[in-house]
Amino acid sequence: MLGITPRRSYSTEMNDGLPLVIQLQQKAFDAQDSISTLLRMSKLVAIKLGVEGAREWIEHELNGYEGVVNDDLPKYRKVKGSPRARNPFHGWIPMTISDNDFAEAISTAHIIQSAGALEETIRSHPNEDYLQINYSNQQYTILRKMFSTDFPMAIHLTPASIWAIVDRVRNLVLDWAMALEREGVLGAGMQFSMPERQKGSIVTNNYFANNIGVAGDISGSAQLNLNQHAHVGSIDVAALRQLIAQLEMNSSALPPEVRSAMAPALAALQHEAGQSSPDPSKIRTLLASVRTACEGAAGNLVASGAVELIKALLGG
Incomplete structure (x- = not known):
């Protein structure tokens, strides 16, 4: 040796x-x-x-x-x-x-x-x-x-x-x-x-x-591309839609309990993002719920990426 x-x-x-x-x-x-x-x-x-x-x-x-x-x-x-x-x-x-x-x-x-x-x-x-x-x-x-x-x-x-x-x-x-x-x-x-x-x-x-x-720590090749920035004082709806799409696409890489916890808020976010005049206050509340769910999966790259992108969307 x-x-x-x-x-x-x-x-x-x-x-x-x-x-x-x-x-x-x-x-x-x-x-x-x-x-x-x-x-x-x-x-x-x-x-x-x-x-x-x-x-x-x-x-x-x-x-x-x-x-x-x-x-x-x-x-x-x-x-x-x-x-x-x-x-x-x-x-x-x-x-x-x-x-x-x-x-x-x-x-x-x-x-x-x-x-x-x-x-x-x-x-x-x-x-x-x-x-x-x-x-x-x-x-x-x-x-x-x-x-x-x-x-x-x-x-x-x-x-x-x-x-x-x-x-x-x-x-x-x-x-x-x-x-x-x-x-x-x-x-x-x-x-x-x-x-x-x-x-x-x-x-x-x-x-x-x-x-x-x-x-x-990735399941397969799943990962989130954090390439969007939040606008000061408002919600970047395009970035929000991208976050929703990426979370749905990579959901299999998240622990089952995290998927279950964030599913209602994610569905509500998708509905709100499709409105002609989304409610920023409601979106912030829902994003906070998704963030809390993802923070329960420490070490998971998809969850960590989502948390960082949500922080950017919320302005920190």
């Missing part, structure tokens, strides 16, 4: 004069900041933005992917190596497999350790020629029968292939932070405005879906 040796921690001071997203970019760019420090700051940004997709990925990179099935690991954590067996007379020797598919399977290491642990391993073993990943008990049993031997077996990986994971995580954070900046999502004064949170949600969901393949 990969070993871990403690080393000195780097400074975690933040420059309060710079917006949060710019600080995040600086930490991603500076290799002297540990990957754990970078991920903790990424978590801060994700929490303040209210973006669950980013936070889920960050939590895994901070704490590891224990319990995550191999197929669901990010592609950059599936690393090709050299399958070897340890001969008591000749040391580690290559394992030759004629079946290409099986050879591919036993040559692929699924790396579940946290990014910080991987960084520690590489930095604390600078002169190692290889790192070793042991097979699972089930894999070892199959290989032992196939080769008719009790030799220890493992996948040997180059340090560079492990460092590539750490580097990939750093680059993903940097690219995410730059994507946020391009959309004007900065976080001045350690806080994000409501328009920034709306834009940040869209940017983050798209970025992580395209680059990692995860977008938080």
Whole structure:
């Protein structure tokens, strides 16, 4: 297994004069900041933005992917190596497999350790020629029968292939932070405005879906696009209709109790939005009911998106 040796921690001071997203970019760019420090700051940004997709990925990179099935690991954590067996007379020797598919399977290491642990391993073993990943008990049993031997077996990986994971995580954070900046999502004064949170949600969901393949706690591909803004002192009826349509389209991604709780208010909203002169006071009351129902589904992206859009419609 990969070993871990403690080393000195780097400074975690933040420059309060710079917006949060710019600080995040600086930490991603500076290799002297540990990957754990970078991920903790990424978590801060994700929490303040209210973006669950980013936070889920960050939590895994901070704490590891224990319990995550191999197929669901990010592609950059599936690393090709050299399958070897340890001969008591000749040391580690290559394992030759004629079946290409099986050879591919036993040559692929699924790396579940946290990014910080991987960084520690590489930095604390600078002169190692290889790192070793042991097979699972089930894999070892199959290989032992196939080769008719009790030799220890493992996948040997180059340090560079492990460092590539750490580097990939750093680059993903940097690219995410730059994507946020391009959309004007900065976080001045350690806080994000409501328009920034709306834009940040869209940017983050798209970025992580395209680059990692995860977008938080979503059922299927359901999500709300928060791209409407409320008009001051009035209700944006077009945005209201869009909210209703999206909630109906993505209702299957909501918990059953939330769907039941908001159904009467949603039906009344749909009726009111179809009137030639909708009643703003009635709409606000109904929106508050839908919002309360959705707030009962903490962590659900559709519900969280609805809450944020309702806040915008109500002016905060």
